[in-house]
Amino acid sequence: MFSTSTRSMDSLVRFLHSLLSMNNQIMTRQTDLRRIIDNLSSAVLLFDAEYRLQFMNPAAEMLFAASARHLLGQGVGELLFCPSGDAEHNLAKAVNSGHAITERQLSLMLPDQSQVIVDCTIIPIQDSDQASGVLVEIQQIDRHVRISREEHLLSQQEAARDLIRGLAHEIKNPLGGLRGAAQLLEKELSDLALSEYTQIIIDEADRLQSLVDRMLGPNKLPDIASVNVHTMLERVRNLVLAESGGTVRIIRDYDPSIPEVHVDSDRIIQALLNIARNAAHAISDQADGWIKLKTRILRQFTIGNIRHKLVVQISIEDNGPGIPEQIIEKLFYPMVTASDGGTGLGLSIAQSMINQHGGLIECNSKPGETMFYVMLPVECTNAKD
């Protein structure tokens, strides 16, 4: 499983040494170095000679879902628990050999007991004072799998959206004529009882018209402004509460440090509302039903092929029966529904509005636990029409 490695981290460490060995401008160099390490997408952990954690970068904080402040000083055994082997032993092996070693496809147990598949590189280092330490670089492999799935998902959704827009336009055009003709016909009818039929044509044309309007989405340019995510979520919460007559239990788990996002707030509220309404509908028959609105910040997160420094993750969770298996794969396609009277447009509209902001929606569902994640980049995105 182990192999000697000449990986990107090796060159980074060499770079680190060369920077640190220069006595002049050392402070500036350290700042440069810090910036590089903070922006790496791999988790970097530095242990001292006693294998106690000295440093971890933001990607490592993300992976372990804990701040460096809480984890500094912890022993390697407490932190890097691999069911397949002894982390301390592997570290010692790297130090003794003097070479970097890599273990691929390692199953790593995280503090929340979840397991992730990672490539792990252990690099023995010695600084200018001859004090030794060990640098550990961890790359999450299942994340790569997810990124390519997201790309696939985004292109699939774009194709579906184009198809639906084309179809909606084609339906919209003759609809006006159909309705107008039915109205003219109604005026010419000598037998008033027959107007019942023309009224059916008019009502159905109106129903189709509003369906098509929903499919086509808003016909004005997005109105982008800086908005607090929690203001939008509170609006969604109030609307869902009002619609249910105050019977739904909504739990809030907000991270107050989340910065503002640059979005068209009406559209984002609409998207979140479509998801939250589904959740409220799913738990409507359950006495112990709840919805949880949660916000978190993700660092160095890739959406499609763009890596963002900061992404806001909004999760809308419920403990309802879960999404029926037969629709889960095509959930975000228009007209996919498993609820009576549903048009199957809510999620496709939500997806399209989030995509317009360079974001992404993901869903995980099993009986008793359905989670929708909305990811929105924090930096200004040019929302598309």
Ligand SMILES: Nc1ncnc2c1ncn2[C@@H]1O[C@H](COP(=O)(O)OP(=O)(O)OP(=O)(O)O)[C@@H](O)[C@H]1O
């Ligand atoms: N939280 C959830 N729990 C269980 N099933 C869900 C949940 N969210 C969505 N679904 C399922 O996904 C389907 C599609 O949802 P979507 O919002 O796109 O359409 P809809 O709710 O049927 O109709 P509408 O256009 O009125 O929103 C729903 O019919 C429902 O079966």
Ligand SMILES: [Mg+2]
């Ligand atoms: Mg819906």
